[in-house]
Amino acid sequence: MENLPSSLQGKVVLVTGAAKRIGRGIALRLAREGARVAIHYHRSEPEARRTAEECGAALFRANLESVAEITAMFGEIERHFGRLDGLVNNAARFTRFDPLDITEADWDFIHKVNLKAVFFCCQSGARLMLRNGGGRIVNISSLGGIRPWAEHAHYCASKAGVIMLTRALAKAFAPDITVNSVAPGVIPFEDIDARGRAMIEATPARRGGTPDEIAGAVVYFLKASNFVTGQILAVDGGLSQR
Numbered sequence: 561m562e563n564l565p566s567s568l569q570g571k572v573v574l575v576t577g578a579a580k581r582i583g584r585g586i587a588l589r590l591a592r593e594g595a596r597v598a599i600h601y602h603r604s605e606p607e608a609r610r611t612a613e614e615c616g617a618a619l620f621r622a623n624l625e626s627v628a629e630i631t632a633m634f635g636e637i638e639r640h641f642g643r644l645d646g647l648v649n650n651a652a653r654f655t656r657f658d659p660l661d662i663t664e665a666d667w668d669f670i671h672k673v674n675l676k677a678v679f680f681c682c683q684s685g686a687r688l689m690l691r692n693g694g695g696r697i698v699n700i701s702s703l704g705g706i707r708p709w710a711e712h713a714h715y716c717a718s719k720a721g722v723i724m725l726t727r728a729l730a731k732a733f734a735p736d737i738t739v740n741s742v743a744p745g746v747i748p749f750e751d752i753d754a755r756g757r758a759m760i761e762a763t764p765a766r767r768g769g770t771p772d773e774i775a776g777a778v779v780y781f782l783k784a785s786n787f788v789t790g791q792i793l794a795v796d797g798g799l800s801q802r
């Protein structure tokens with residue numbers, strides 16, 4: 561990827577967790593921008609197939625808890641496309657526990673996917689990108705990585721970890737690969753709970769966000785020159801300002 565602002569036309573971009581919800585929105589937007597999209601999924605095969613058909617995209621399955629499966633997936637991507645220009649680390653888990661009750665298994669359930677997998681996807685993705693001159697990585701973090709949420713301390717820690725990984729890897733992978741992060745506020749779906757609704761009420765924009773609004777920020781970072789790196793962009797209707 562050039563170090564100047566560029567179009568996504570013909571660029572190979574992998575989106576993790578892209579079968580549905582925000583990941584699907586990012587994949588659809590990238591396809592509209594002309595990218596050759598690679599869709600990763602784990603359990604949601606029918607939804608992943610539907611998203612892939614709509615995007616004209618290729619499908620890759622991996623349980624991101626396993627570094628061996630991550631490595632194998634990037635190997636498949638190399639065999640399929642011969643290159644990788646962009647990586648969007650979107651897949652994650654979200655649970656709620658009183659920190660006094662959380663167990664080791666509950667902690668690992670979150671951190672294996674939200675933080676460990678993001679690191680190893682960045683590592684495998686960067687190795688592949690460097691074979692063709694570099695690329696762009698966008699990590700989806702969360703407002704919960706910036707603001708403390710008492711019943712999500714484990715999740716907040718994982719997303720704060722993603723934010724620091726973004727900054728540290730931006731230095732490590734410069735100048736050929738940029739690493740940036742989009743931190744969504746509340747992006748509501750059918751499973752929204754009372755706490756989510758209260759957060760929307762507290763959002764200065766007075767509404768929840770949409771997957772396409774997250775996708776717009778992702779596209780900005782994917783297209784930006786290498787003068788934009790290590791940055792965290794909250795797309796949250798102003799909620800982080802309260």
Ligand SMILES: NC(=O)c1ccc[n+]([C@@H]2O[C@H](COP(=O)([O-])OP(=O)(O)OC[C@H]3O[C@@H](n4cnc5c(N)ncnc54)[C@H](OP(=O)(O)O)[C@@H]3O)[C@@H](O)[C@H]2O)c1
Nearest residue numbers: 577581582601602603604623624650651652702744746747
């Ligand atoms: N929705 C929000 O309000 C909000 C707010 C702040 C931040 N975010 C962040 O935005 C991103 C997308 O949010 P979302 O709500 O759309 O996410 P989501 O639906 O909860 O999860 C996205 C995908 O992650 C994949 N995933 C989970 N565990 C996996 C594993 N072990 N291996 C492989 N894939 C796995 C799942 O793929 P399969 O279904 O194929 O198994 C799932 O569809 C996440 O990083 C989330 O933390 C969301």
